[in-house]
Amino acid sequence: MGDQHSTDAAGESFTAEETQALKTLVEMIIPASQEYGLPSAGDTAIFTDILATARSQQVEVSTALSALDEVSQDCQDGDFGALPLDQDVLAGVAETFRQRHPAEAGLLAAITAQCYYRDDRVMRALDMEARPPHPLGYTLNQGDWSLLDPVRDRPEFFRKTP
Amino acid sequence: MTEQPIDVLIIGAGASGAAVAWSLAETRMRIVCLEQGDMMKPADYPSTGRDWEARGQSDFAISPNQRRLAADYPIAEEDSPIKVANYNGVGGGTVLYAGHFPRFHPSDFRVNSLDGVADDWPIDCATLAPHYAENDRMMGVAGLPGDPAYPGDNVKRMPPLPLGKSGEAIARGFNKLNWHWWPSDTAIATEPYDGRDKCINLGACVSGCAQGAKASTDITYWPHAIRAGVELRTRCRVREITVDADGMATGVIYYDGDGVEQALQAHVVVLACNGVGTPRILLNSKSTAFPDGLANSSGLVGRNLMFHPYASIMGVFDEALDGYKGPGKCIRSQEFYETDAARDFVRGYTFEIHRGFGPVSTALMGLQRGRIPWGVGHHQAFRGLFNRIAGMVAICEDLPEEHNRVTLDPELTDSDGIPAPKISYTLSQNSRKMMDHAIERGSEVLRAAGARDIMTQAPISYGGWHLMGTARMGLDPARSVVNDWGRSHDVKNLFVVDGSIFVTSAGVNPTRTIQALALYIAEQMKQRLANLFD
Numbered sequence: 001m002g003d004q005h006s007t008d009a010a011g012e013s014f015t016a017e018e019t020q021a022l023k024t025l026v027e028m029i030i031p032a033s034q035e036y037g038l039p040s041a042g043d044t045a046i047f048t049d050i051l052a053t054a055r056s057q058q059v060e061v062s063t064a065l066s067a068l069d070e071v072s073q074d075c076q077d078g079d080f081g082a083l084p085l086d087q088d089v090l091a092g093v094a095e096t097f098r099q100r101h102p103a104e105a106g107l108l109a110a111i112t113a114q115c116y117y118r119d120d121r122v123m124r125a126l127d128m129e130a131r132p133p134h135p136l137g138y139t140l141n142q143g144d145w146s147l148l149d150p151v152r153d154r155p156e157f158f159r160k161t162p
Numbered sequence: 163m164t165e166q167p168i169d170v171l172i173i174g175a176g177a178s179g180a181a182v183a184w185s186l187a188e189t190r191m192r193i194v195c196l197e198q199g200d201m202m203k204p205a206d207y208p209s210t211g212r213d214w215e216a217r218g219q220s221d222f223a224i225s226p227n228q229r230r231l232a233a234d235y236p237i238a239e240e241d242s243p244i245k246v247a248n249y250n251g252v253g254g255g256t257v258l259y260a261g262h263f264p265r266f267h268p269s270d271f272r273v274n275s276l277d278g279v280a281d282d283w284p285i286d287c288a289t290l291a292p293h294y295a296e297n298d299r300m301m302g303v304a305g306l307p308g309d310p311a312y313p314g315d316n317v318k319r320m321p322p323l324p325l326g327k328s329g330e331a332i333a334r335g336f337n338k339l340n341w342h343w344w345p346s347d348t349a350i351a352t353e354p355y356d357g358r359d360k361c362i363n364l365g366a367c368v369s370g371c372a373q374g375a376k377a378s379t380d381i382t383y384w385p386h387a388i389r390a391g392v393e394l395r396t397r398c399r400v401r402e403i404t405v406d407a408d409g410m411a412t413g414v415i416y417y418d419g420d421g422v423e424q425a426l427q428a429h430v431v432v433l434a435c436n437g438v439g440t441p442r443i444l445l446n447s448k449s450t451a452f453p454d455g456l457a458n459s460s461g462l463v464g465r466n467l468m469f470h471p472y473a474s475i476m477g478v479f480d481e482a483l484d485g486y487k488g489p490g491k492c493i494r495s496q497e498f499y500e501t502d503a504a505r506d507f508v509r510g511y512t513f514e515i516h517r518g519f520g521p522v523s524t525a526l527m528g529l530q531r532g533r534i535p536w537g538v539g540h541h542q543a544f545r546g547l548f549n550r551i552a553g554m555v556a557i558c559e560d561l562p563e564e565h566n567r568v569t570l571d572p573e574l575t576d577s578d579g580i581p582a583p584k585i586s587y588t589l590s591q592n593s594r595k596m597m598d599h600a601i602e603r604g605s606e607v608l609r610a611a612g613a614r615d616i617m618t619q620a621p622i623s624y625g626g627w628h629l630m631g632t633a634r635m636g637l638d639p640a641r642s643v644v645n646d647w648g649r650s651h652d653v654k655n656l657f658v659v660d661g662s663i664f665v666t667s668a669g670v671n672p673t674r675t676i677q678a679l680a681l682y683i684a685e686q687m688k689q690r691l692a693n694l695f696d
């Protein structure tokens with residue numbers, strides 16, 4: 001393992017290899033899409049958010065990444081971050097990782113989704129306003145209350161007590 | 163310096179602790195409530211930030227074992243398929259609850275007489291009626307009178323929550339099958355109420371309502387109780403209740419926010435720590451007179467734990483529904499609420515309709531359930547689910563079984579070294595059959611409503627949010643922990659007012675009934691002040 005670290009204010013850090021493996025993985029989980037005009041989860045702003053979030057679960061994320069490397073060594077004779085960027089190769093390793101380590105894979109996917117779906121560009125592409133729910137809130141239609149008419153006409157049907 | 167004994171000491175500032183504190187305040191007694199958590203700051207709730215969904219998995223997670231805040235205590239729950247959900251702070255579970263607020267039915271108090279299972283309650287629905295009404299006034303309830311599933315349902319409430327697109331779609335499904343549904347009663351203000359603003363559809367009810375529309379007791383009962391003179395002390399974690407030679411409670415030993423041991427003496431002790439926290443304190447309060455824990459001569463403290471096994475049935479629709487907009491709740495169905503001899507289980511359940519999910523929850527659900535792939539295809543699959551999932555959960559009546567219980571873990575402790583609770587719980591055959599039934603019927607509704615794909619889960623493993631039965635009420639001291647007005651059979655100045663005292667669980671969410679019971683017990687105490695300990 002190298003000695004280059006990506007460090008946050010609290011001093012927690014991932015090695016350069018861990019950072020690279022994470023970046024490769026998140027890009028694989030959510031790739032860019034030309035069709036929908038969307039960045040990948042490895043996009044600079046999104047990945048910065050992912051790294052910061054991952055640091056708050058440093059131990060669990062590092063454990064998950066070393067499990068990923070183990071699988072990658074097994075399948076491709078190399079650490080995940082050092083593999084060629086061939087989608088089929090990466091997808092194959094990722095699939096084995098999910099099968100062998102579902103909890104660890106689930107953690108990394110959850111962090112990826114949490115950060116991806118709060119990015120301004122992603123939210124706008126989903127027709128969402130890029131803002132938190134509070135204080136503006138949202139509008140909700142009342143809906144068609146006449147749907148209740150048949151239920152109103154129904155006789156009381158609760159059970160009588162002795 | 164030792165404090166002078168106070169009149170009434172309440173442990174726990176959640177749903178029931180707040181109600182009992184407010185009600186007793188009019189006596190002008192010196193009342194202190196000790197709460198292990200903090201006062202809430204709604205301006206810091208997740209919905210005020212872009213990371214609102216992520217915080218629902220961290221500092222606002224519903225599992226204390228995941229949240230792990232200073233106020234939380236760990237729970238050993240490996241021996242339970244259903245994990246505890248709670249919140250430890252002023253407001254207790256109501257800080258995170260969804261605010262679905264149905265009442266019990268008269269039949270819910272008479273399960274043994276009607277179905278020959280479990281026990282009847284020592285009180286009935288009519289006894290609680292005025293207290294339901296008083297609690298509704300304090301909390302603020304939205305809904306619609308006239309539900310044929312309830313007798314004489316004519317109480318005026320605030321207007322119900324909007325049906326929205328999701329409620330409308332699912333209501334159509336129920337109508338096609340000719341099955342009952344009704345707008346849910348909710349503890350959510352749909353118009354300004356008691357100084358609180360109305361719901362603006364943030365959709366984040368289960369991580370705290372920053373708008374103040376959802377009735378959590380930190381913003382309903384507590385401001386009134388504090389103004390009326392009740393003292394609320396936060397960051398005070400009770401270890402045990404102390405007793406004297408006559409077997410009367412003398413007060414508590416607790417740890418303050420700095421972890422320093424303190425003692426507080428009181429003439430009356432009221433437990434309001436919920437169906438897990440209350441038996442934990444009682445079992446931790448061992449003495450020569452009470453070697454098996456306090457108030458436990460029946461051996462039933464911690465036993466008969468009921469959760470409400472939940473089944474989740476979600477449909478994927480072609481058209482866009484409400485998604486993340488609006489409170490999760492809107493309508494309910496009690497078509498399958500009462501026992502039907504034609505079915506292979508007794509008792510029944512309520513369908514609580516769920517409006518939809520935010521983008522992160524949608525992605526996680528899709529990834530976990532194989533509906534969204536990793537890699538190519540992610541975006542298309544996500545779009546097929548986002549704003550297109552709605553469905554229901556079935557709240558199944560859980561029958562009391564003595565082997566389902568809270569004990570003390572021999573090793574696990576909280577940060578103050580107090581032994582932690584351990585949950586041992588198995589799902590009964592009755593519950594399994596009921597959940598299977600709910601999944602079949604719920605799927606029928608969703609298909610009738612137009613869903614093209616259905617995702618189910620039973621039980622919801624993280625769904626132990628209703629904690630009941632572990633210090634049950636009853637007339638027979640050998641078969642119950644407290645009497646018919648909440649006083650311990652064994653310790654005449656000790657009361658329990660939280661969900662622990664439930665005899666049976668009904669097939670509805672419990673909080674409205676927990677609070678009505680707390681007000682009823684407070685009323686009994688006030689009426690008997692002159693001879694409270696006789």
Ligand SMILES: Cc1cc2nc3c(=O)[nH]c(=O)nc-3n(C[C@H](O)[C@H](O)[C@H](O)COP(=O)(O)OP(=O)(O)OC[C@H]3O[C@@H](n4cnc5c(N)ncnc54)[C@H](O)[C@@H]3O)c2cc1C
Binds near residue numbers: 437440671
């Ligand atoms: C995510 C979620 C959703 C829910 N949705 C609904 C719903 O829609 N409808 C519904 O009816 N119910 C719902 N509930 C359940 C509801 O929150 C509870 O029924 C209700 O809060 C229980 O009230 P209680 O007074 O028994 O205990 P709680 O409200 O849990 O209060 C107990 C209090 O005691 C304190 N305490 C415990 N031990 C100690 C100690 N040793 N020392 C000092 N203080 C202590 C705790 O910190 C806590 O504040 C939900 C709960 C959750 C978590």
Ligand code: SF4
Binds near residue numbers: 350368
């Ligand atoms: S939806 Fe309504 S009740 Fe729920 S958090 Fe938002 S404002 Fe509060």
